[in-house]
Amino acid sequence: MIVIHSLSGGGAERVAADLSAYWVQRGYKVTLVTQADVSTDVYALHPAVKRHALGTAAFSRGTLSAMAANLRRVWALRRLIRRERPTIVLGMMTTASILAVAAARGQACRVIATEHTHPPSQDLPEMWQRLRRWAYPQATAVVALTSGTAAWLKTHVPGSQLTVIPNAVRWPLDQEEPLLVPPPRDGRYRLLAAGRLHPHKGFDLLIKAFQAIARQFPDWDLVILGEGACRDTLQSQIDTASLGDRISMPGRVGNVGDWYAQSDLYVLSSRVEGLSNTLLEAMASGLAPVAFDCETGPREIVRNGIDGVLVYPPEDDEALAAHLSDMMAHGEQRAAYARRAVDVRDRFSTTRVMALWGNLFETE
Numbered sequence: 001m002i003v004i005h006s007l008s009g010g011g012a013e014r015v016a017a018d019l020s021a022y023w024v025q026r027g028y029k030v031t032l033v034t035q036a037d038v039s040t041d042v043y044a045l046h047p048a049v050k051r052h053a054l055g056t057a058a059f060s061r062g063t064l065s066a067m068a069a070n071l072r073r074v075w076a077l078r079r080l081i082r083r084e085r086p087t088i089v090l091g092m093m094t095t096a097s098i099l100a101v102a103a104a105r106g107q108a109c110r111v112i113a114t115e116h117t118h119p120p121s122q123d124l125p126e127m128w129q130r131l132r133r134w135a136y137p138q139a140t141a142v143v144a145l146t147s148g149t150a151a152w153l154k155t156h157v158p159g160s161q162l163t164v165i166p167n168a169v170r171w172p173l174d175q176e177e178p179l180l181v182p183p184p185r186d187g188r189y190r191l192l193a194a195g196r197l198h199p200h201k202g203f204d205l206l207i208k209a210f211q212a213i214a215r216q217f218p219d220w221d222l223v224i225l226g227e228g229a230c231r232d233t234l235q236s237q238i239d240t241a242s243l244g245d246r247i248s249m250p251g252r253v254g255n256v257g258d259w260y261a262q263s264d265l266y267v268l269s270s271r272v273e274g275l276s277n278t279l280l281e282a283m284a285s286g287l288a289p290v291a292f293d294c295e296t297g298p299r300e301i302v303r304n305g306i307d308g309v310l311v312y313p314p315e316d317d318e319a320l321a322a323h324l325s326d327m328m329a330h331g332e333q334r335a336a337y338a339r340r341a342v343d344v345r346d347r348f349s350t351t352r353v354m355a356l357w358g359n360l361f362e363t364e
Contacts, residue, residue, distance in 0.1 A: 148296030197228030260285035273297030288337035
């Protein structure tokens with residue numbers, strides 16, 4: 001039996017849903033444990049996955065309140081582990097993993113911790129950093145999404161039993177609400193980006209880069225899919241550049257596959273990344289990518305000069321503009337890269353990724 005302990009939404013929640021569905025279909029009993037109730041779920045679970053809410057989600061006021069809340073979470077999870085007697089407890093991301101290690105102490109189960117975000121980019125309080133250094137060496141294994149994150153953990157959290165398992169690419173892509181049909185291109189070309197409207201995603205750099213080449217490519221438009229706190233700031237930047245008719249931000253869409261299919265080039269302008277699901281999806285959809293070569297992530301997906309372009313140095317909008325200009329000007333090169341980009345369907349297939357998880361589960 002597997003217990004998956006998850007605190008976070010977004011990408012981690014999607015991964016938890018995918019992993020649990022795969023494992024129950026192969027005969028495992030799986031319980032997904034969260035602090036909040038099912039009303040906060042974004043992704044649907046397989047009907048055979050048991051869903052358990054600890055009911056310990058609450059806003060903490062001050063250090064003492066936070067410590068008390070986390071002790072309640074540990075004891076609630078410990079009671080569940082004693083009752084369910086799982087063979088494996090999997091923590092999804094840093095804090096959930098630390099709490100899982102603490103809750104399972106002395107119990108006859110293996111605990112696997114996971115890091116889905118490159119640690120230097122995390123806004124993690126010092127207390128949690130100290131707890132990670134205590135907890136991870138006690139886990140049976142610590143799974144990192146990328147080799148870059150594994151190298152960081154080896155240096156900064158010594159004693160951890162590290163392994164690298166990437167996320168699998170979803171293919172074919174699912175559709176969910178909200179559905180937004182891409183507008184007709186009418187002979188124009190579309191440069192596509194997608195992600196949270198957050199400083200980490202570097203959309204301010206992308207807008208600046210596109211502004212530098214917009215006159216050179218009057219038949220190209222930029223579309224940024226996603227939602228987030230930076231919307232007003234980014235829209236102001238677009239308006240100041242007088243590019244409101246060339247750059248659009250339609251918001252979050254549930255049919256992103258339709259947008260990949262109706263675009264000509266994908267761009268990832270992130271300052272930091274874990275392993276970008278949107279980059280994998282775009283390439284699986286047959287889009288050539290241009291991506292910043294940030295510390296982790298893109299370099300483990302894009303084969304530079306084979307199926308896409310890695311831009312160095314990262315965060316350099318002039319370098320990004322130059323590489324985008326080259327790809328936008330050469331349709332045959334885009335097409336050649338796009339033909340090879342779909343290899344991610346095999347390189348990051350569910351079969352390959354789950355085989356890595358299977359090997360980890362079977363390792364004593």
